[in-house]
Amino acid sequence: MNAWNIVRSAPPGRWNMLDANTNKVTGYVMPVGNGAVGKTSLALTLERDTLPADWENTIRQVRKSQNLEFRYLCDQIEVNGQVYRVLQQYLVPPGQKEVELAERSRTFEDVIQIYQSIIRRVDVVLVSYKITDIDTYHDVEYWLEKVNHIAHDKTSFIIVGTHLDLHMQREVNDRMIKTGRDYVSTLMKNFKPSWKGYVTSIEVSNINGENILQLRKLISGSIILAAGIPVAG
Amino acid sequence: MHTANLTELTTIRHFFQGIQRLTIDSVLGDLPSFDVVVDQGTVGRNLNEIFEKDRNLPSVLVMNGEHLRGVISREMFYYNNGKLFGTEIYLGRPIQVMLETIPHTPLILPRSLLIILATQKALDRQVESIYEPIVVEQEANRYRLLSALMLFIAQSQQLIELHRQRLYTVNAGQQLTDRDAIIRFVQHVGNRPEFNLQMFIKRLAVRCDHCSQTVHFSIADIVRTFPQLNRGVIVEEQMGSRMYRLYVRHDCLDNEIWEIPLHLDERLEYRSQRSARAVEYA
Numbered sequence: 001m002n003a004w005n006i007v008r009s010a011p012p013g014r015w016n017m018l019d020a021n022t023n024k025v026t027g028y029v030m031p032v033g034n035g036a037v038g039k040t041s042l043a044l045t046l047e048r049d050t051l052p053a054d055w056e057n058t059i060r061q062v063r064k065s066q067n068l069e070f071r072y073l074c075d076q077i078e079v080n081g082q083v084y085r086v087l088q089q090y091l092v093p094p095g096q097k098e099v100e101l102a103e104r105s106r107t108f109e110d111v112i113q114i115y116q117s118i119i120r121r122v123d124v125v126l127v128s129y130k131i132t133d134i135d136t137y138h139d140v141e142y143w144l145e146k147v148n149h150i151a152h153d154k155t156s157f158i159i160v161g162t163h164l165d166l167h168m169q170r171e172v173n174d175r176m177i178k179t180g181r182d183y184v185s186t187l188m189k190n191f192k193p194s195w196k197g198y199v200t201s202i203e204v205s206n207i208n209g210e211n212i213l214q215l216r217k218l219i220s221g222s223i224i225l226a227a228g229i230p231v232a233g
Numbered sequence: 234m235h236t237a238n239l240t241e242l243t244t245i246r247h248f249f250q251g252i253q254r255l256t257i258d259s260v261l262g263d264l265p266s267f268d269v270v271v272d273q274g275t276v277g278r279n280l281n282e283i284f285e286k287d288r289n290l291p292s293v294l295v296m297n298g299e300h301l302r303g304v305i306s307r308e309m310f311y312y313n314n315g316k317l318f319g320t321e322i323y324l325g326r327p328i329q330v331m332l333e334t335i336p337h338t339p340l341i342l343p344r345s346l347l348i349i350l351a352t353q354k355a356l357d358r359q360v361e362s363i364y365e366p367i368v369v370e371q372e373a374n375r376y377r378l379l380s381a382l383m384l385f386i387a388q389s390q391q392l393i394e395l396h397r398q399r400l401y402t403v404n405a406g407q408q409l410t411d412r413d414a415i416i417r418f419v420q421h422v423g424n425r426p427e428f429n430l431q432m433f434i435k436r437l438a439v440r441c442d443h444c445s446q447t448v449h450f451s452i453a454d455i456v457r458t459f460p461q462l463n464r465g466v467i468v469e470e471q472m473g474s475r476m477y478r479l480y481v482r483h484d485c486l487d488n489e490i491w492e493i494p495l496h497l498d499e500r501l502e503y504r505s506q507r508s509a510r511a512v513e514y515a
Contacts, residue, residue, distance in 0.1 A: 134496055134505045138471040171505035176474045176498065183473025 026087040027223025028121055030150075031160070032108070032143040033128030034136045035095035038162035040065050041206040042128065043090045046216050047073045051209045059206050065094040066105035068115050077220040079231050086220040091119060097142065108146060122150050123226035124158060124219050127184070131161040131203055134171040137180070144184060148191040155195070156222035157184055161203035164210050177201050197226070255391045261351050261369045262344030264387050266377035269293045273302045273329040277314070280328050284310060291380050292366045295332055299374045303332045304339040306365055337361075341368040341376070352388040355381055414453035421462045422477065425499070432501040439481060439493050443509045448483040448493065452501060458482050475499040482512060 031039035041059045045051070052058075071090040076083060098109040112119065125147055129136040140159065151157075159180060161172060184199045202218060204211040225231055255263065271280055271293050284290060284307055292306035305328060313331050314320050323331045337359060342351050355367055367379045409417070415433045433452040440447050459465030459480075467478040477497040485491035494507040 134476075138469070138476075141472055171496070173498065173504070176472065179474045180472040186473075 023082060023084045024087065025084055025223055025227045025229070026089060027123035027219070027226060028089045028091060028119075029124040029126060029219055029223075030091045030093065030119075030122045030147065031126035031128050032093065032147055033095055033126075033160075034097075034130075034139050034143075035064055037095060037128045037130045037133075037136050038206050039095060039126070039128050040069060040092050042126065042160065042162065042204070042215075043069075043071045043092050045204075045206045045209060045212050046088075046090075046219075047071070048209070049213070055209075056207050064105075065092055066096075068093050068111045068118075073216075075216055075220040077217060077224065079221070079224055079229065084220070084224055084229075086223050088216075088219055088223065091115075091122070112146070112150070119150055121152055122147070122155055123152075124156050124222045125151060126158050126160045126219075128160045128162055129172065130163045131170045131172050132163050132166045137161075137172045137176070140180065140184070141187070144187055144191075148188060151188070151192065151195065151197070152226075153192070153194050154197050154226040154228070156197045156225060157188065157199045158215070158218060158222065159184065159199065159201040160215065161201070162206060164203045164205035165207045167203075198222075255348065255387060255394055257349070257391060257395055259348050259387070259391065260344060261342055261346050261348060261367075261379060261384075262371070264348070264379055264383060266369050266379045268377045270296050271328060273297045273332065274327045277310075277323040277326060277328055277331065280305070280310060281314075281324060292378055294368065294376055294378060295328055297329075301339075301341070301368065301374070301376055302329065303335065304366055304368060304378065305332060305335070309335060309365075337365070339365070339368045341370055344369050344371050348384065348387050348391060352384055355384055409453075409457050411451075411453045414456035417462060418452060418456050418466065421466055422468050425475075427500050437503060439495060439503075439506050441483060441485060441491060441493055441509045443491055444485045446483065446485070448481055450481050452479075455479050455481060476504070477501065485509065485511075 031042055033039055041062050044062065045055075045059070048055075069090075069092040071092065073088050073090075075086045075088060077086055078084070093108045093111045094106055096105055096107045098107045106114070127140050127143055129140055131137075144157075159177065161177070181199045181201055188195045188197070188199070200218065202211055202215050204215050206212075221231060267290075269283070269290060269292075271283070273295050275295075280293065283293065290307065292304050292309075295302045295305055310331070313334060314323055316322075340355060340358060342354060346354075351367065356363060358365070364381045366381060367384060369377045369379050371377055411434055415430070418433065419428065436449050436451055438447050438449050455465055456462060465480045465482075469476040469478055476499070479495045479497060480492040481495060482490055482492045490512040491509045492512050493509045496504040496506070498504050
């Protein structure tokens, strides 16, 4: 078991006891995106360094979120020679849109309204889409419109393409993503002229864990940035 | 007296089975008809037996020798008999008596008349006689009866056929050269720096998930397919990118035309497709 595992296995309450001298940063991460793109699975997969053999079955059995779900993980990142331990607090809302008129489950809009007192800040928004479904990518615009009011000036947006294991069936290509990044940036500046966060993109697989660790580091880095810690490069 | 194909023509389903596919040029003679003939001297009671014996028989031709005197439909026969003293008046007397009380004369049309014109004439009758059978004159003094319902169904079938033909015409394409088709496309979506000629004439292939056929097409083909281009080529601007939603039509199962929705990116490269759907219901 490596150091990461030890840190990660500690509940946030006892976290301070583990290493009192290490810089600690907490950030709030909200994955948004259409239903079934893999937001909940993403949060689950991000918690793990290595995936067990039957992980695919576990992922396939993940039920869709019908309420705001809370998860957390701890990461360790070195910035400018300084080690930071980053607590990533995940707030996973449902992907059901208000316009889809869900009868039984809560929609994203319901959840945001109900928990608005809890969701005080969001440092990183994981705008998720399926690389195999262009419609989910196009809906990123919808989700940005819905989350921009809970973003602060340094909130980072990571456009996360899921289902990378199915890349042979991809419908969203690199060119579109590149254009999309610029577009999200422009859109956010329109929504919030004072916004100075950044937009990046990554593609991951919740099934085989491809790029998951990179995403975790990306999120940690974004939280560090959102905390106002200067990051070289 | 002769009955022809009566039993099998008594339901709409059987009617459709009984006729060939109609075209816009189909005439009355192409429709199934029947010739049940009674002499004008036939006693009402005997006609009652004829109607009782064949409950699907809608009407009979009443002849005077070789001359047509009129038509008595089942409804008219029982309507008259149902009147006060109706049975006393009509059952024991020649059918000619009843015929004289019928206010309207039968609609007689030549067998060569187009169905669409015949329908117009049939509908041009008095409201109470619109559903009375039509007499189709086969040749001089030879008549057959055509049910009004059959005529209306035939016309409806023709309209469906017309619609189908129009779709097929659309599918086969307008007479546009590749050059004209490309000009139409560019006029519709606007000229773009990324466009080049090859994009428009390059052959692409998609598989229909309904019939499993591989459908080959080019952008020019799609333009030819849609006289109203805005129904076949839709521009979408999302996430800063321009996408084109196109509908590729093809002959699918059962000679139906289905269309496959496609997404092409700004360089008109294939990105995705969705489930094919029947054009009629689109």
